[in-house]
Amino acid sequence: xxxxxxxxxxxxxxxxxxxxxxxxxxxxxxxxxxxxxxxxxxxxxxxxxxxxxxxxxxxxxxxxxxxxxxxxxxxxxxxxxxxxxxxxxxxxxxxxxxxxxxxxxxxxxxxxxxxxxxxxxxxxxxxxxxxxxxxxxxxxxxxxxxxxxxxxxxxxxxxxxxxxxxxxxxxxxxxxx
Numbered sequence: 001x002x003x004x005x006x007x008x009x010x011x012x013x014x015x016x017x018x019x020x021x022x023x024x025x026x027x028x029x030x031x032x033x034x035x036x037x038x039x040x041x042x043x044x045x046x047x048x049x050x051x052x053x054x055x056x057x058x059x060x061x062x063x064x065x066x067x068x069x070x071x072x073x074x075x076x077x078x079x080x081x082x083x084x085x086x087x088x089x090x091x092x093x094x095x096x097x098x099x100x101x102x103x104x105x106x107x108x109x110x111x112x113x114x115x116x117x118x119x120x121x122x123x124x125x126x127x128x129x130x131x132x133x134x135x136x137x138x139x140x141x142x143x144x145x146x147x148x149x150x151x152x153x154x155x156x157x158x159x160x161x162x163x164x165x166x167x168x169x170x171x172x173x174x175x176x177x
Contacts, residue, residue, distance in 0.1 A: 002024070003025065003057075005027065005029065006053070010026060010057075013053075023058035024056070025059035026053070027063065028062045028071050030064070033070050034070070036050060037070070037077070041077070054078060054083065055083060061090040062089050120150055122137060123156065126156075126157050128157045128159030128165065129159050135168055138165060139172065141169075141172065142174060145177065
């Protein structure tokens, strides 16, 4: 059984494992792990629950190297240091049947308000949170564009940090990128 998140999916997965011996795996996302880390530091009950769910998983998967490192830290805080060998990085991918170079993109660009000036794109697909480093890319963009004028940057996602990033891009003169 594959759990696409820690909780609530981890609860029924563990229940099914206990009763039917169906193994389960948990896919870690950074935001979920940060939230879980905060909870286990505040509550003995949450710590015990996480220890049972994480410790019982047949496989643990992280969506990035950063998330893997955070997972190792959280596992250590739970006393599950030895569980790291079951942890693998599994990057999210694209559907090659839907992502086709050469497809006309004018309508999509217009709908998504993507400028037409750039031919090459830096693209980030993620929840817009301050810890994800979008601001680092935006701060580097003037130097990148100075060397490669046909480069643009698109963030595909939603989140609480959007307005700050928009202000930063306007301040640095790269909001049209």
